[in-house]
Amino acid sequence: MNAVVTGLGVVSPHGQDAGAMFDALLRGQSAIAPVFPELPKPACAATVEFDPLQWFTKLQLAGVDRVSQLAVAAAELAVRDAGVLGDVEPERLGVYAGCGMGGAAALEAAYRGGGRVPPLTIPAFMPNAPAAHVAMRQRVLGPVLTYSVACASSAVAIAEAAAAVQRGDLDVAIAGGSEALIVPGVVLAWQAMHTLAAFEPGEAASAVKPFAADRSGFALGEGAAFVVIESAERARARGARRYARVAGWGLSSDATHLTKPDAAGQVRALQAALRRAGLAPRDVGYCNAHGTATRIGDVVECEALAQVWGDALDGLAVSSTKALHGHLLGAAGALEAVITILALQRGQLPPNAHCATPEPTCRVPLVPAAGAAAPGLSSAITNSFAFGGTNAVLLFTRDSTN
Incomplete structure (x- = not known):
């Protein structure tokens, strides 16, 4: 179901x-x-x-x-x-x-x-x-x-x-x-x-x-x-509008440190979401990143994405909308899920704002400041990586029967 x-x-x-x-x-x-x-x-x-x-x-x-x-x-x-x-x-x-x-x-x-x-x-x-x-x-x-x-x-x-x-x-x-x-x-x-x-x-x-x-x-x-x-x-x-399918999700724990993120834990959550959805990394075209703009957090998240996407990384557009709406902490995952669903539905990607010079060690393709069109986008993820070491990834796909 x-x-x-x-x-x-x-x-x-x-x-x-x-x-x-x-x-x-x-x-x-x-x-x-x-x-x-x-x-x-x-x-x-x-x-x-x-x-x-x-x-x-x-x-x-x-x-x-x-x-x-x-x-x-x-x-x-x-x-x-x-x-x-x-x-x-x-x-x-x-x-x-x-x-x-x-x-x-x-x-x-x-x-x-x-x-x-x-x-x-x-x-x-x-x-x-x-x-x-x-x-x-x-x-x-x-x-x-x-x-x-x-x-x-x-x-x-x-x-x-x-x-x-x-x-x-x-x-x-x-x-x-x-x-x-x-x-x-x-x-x-x-x-x-x-x-x-x-x-x-x-x-x-x-x-x-x-x-x-x-x-x-x-x-x-x-x-x-x-x-x-x-x-x-x-x-x-009932003839309802269907914005997207909740195709997959992955939950994991770092179990390493209360506030320092861990790439291995994030990798497990990303892989679990893909596995549940029955998708390969190349099938997912957009990531609304956790992207808190902290010195450590951004690098670790990029490392995790690079490990999972591998050779398919160039096909994954990444942005963190926290640059524009702030970090809602407990509500961040839900707000960013709505944003990800709308990106999927509209085929448009919100920008990774205020990033004139990208961090050299972050090797992910960032959505430019003007945003980007993505008319063929069929699957997208949003990441939420928390203090306490809990990692959550939601994966949404277009409802092909809509």
Whole structure:
């Protein structure tokens, strides 16, 4: 039983329309801007313009952190896009969500509240709150699961959802992730790790430079992205639009270091995704890379891709859209999955922005700053490689029966 994507929903730094977001990425439009001028060190991030009152009443918002607000909106948009839930038994519907850090705003308010802690702080910041709120909004009585695996969280959620649909455990899965951590305390913590991009005044928009020789790190981003997954047979029977098939996925662990990536672990995930899809490396034409623009991470990812693709590497176009929308951590895999699906559907590749001089040791073919047309693209992957050593690769193909 094939699992296909029939709905897309995003609340992103480039807006709440998935198609318009993709258009902005094709233009190389950056959503990264300075934040928190009061901090000792300059910081930048990609934030979301979001009015929760479009999705909640004031009474409903009590104890609902921004991370859950974004999740509810993105999941609702995906469900609307799929037009799917009218005839689904609630027990045959599931939510699979990724969230790396939970309700950061609720925690920040509790720590800085001068001893006055809101009574709903715990349910607001727990990492499974976004999934629970989505389930309540959509009346989901099947499995409601949260994966908190740092940067791989929502990619793992999508893989697990696709597996459940393929097994016949569910008729429909709402899968994705949410993250809302642009608060001073979190930014300070990431600055302390020396992983965030440095930038000069007026240059925040181009601070993130994946695979560039002068890269210096990433910028945090916030947002949510969800997809609706169902069987190809069910989608065909109801005449649904099928964006892509979830053809393969690979999950692996480095088991070497908590924060340093390992090429061997990434190779195992890439090979597993190809094996599950029944494809050879030469069959896959685009990779939306993890590409965090860190000194070590980009080189290791390129090494892993080179090992797996071998002589076919010249046929794999690579870009990291984090240069434009920031790093959404737990929601990164889901947002980048939506971008990869749209690249496949449209036959257009978003650019690897801000890379004037590529890192000499990164031997992968990068999508140019103007983007690229890929009308014959039939298969694409997206990588999510996380702190903790978890690697997740999602592989999407065109639905040939669409």
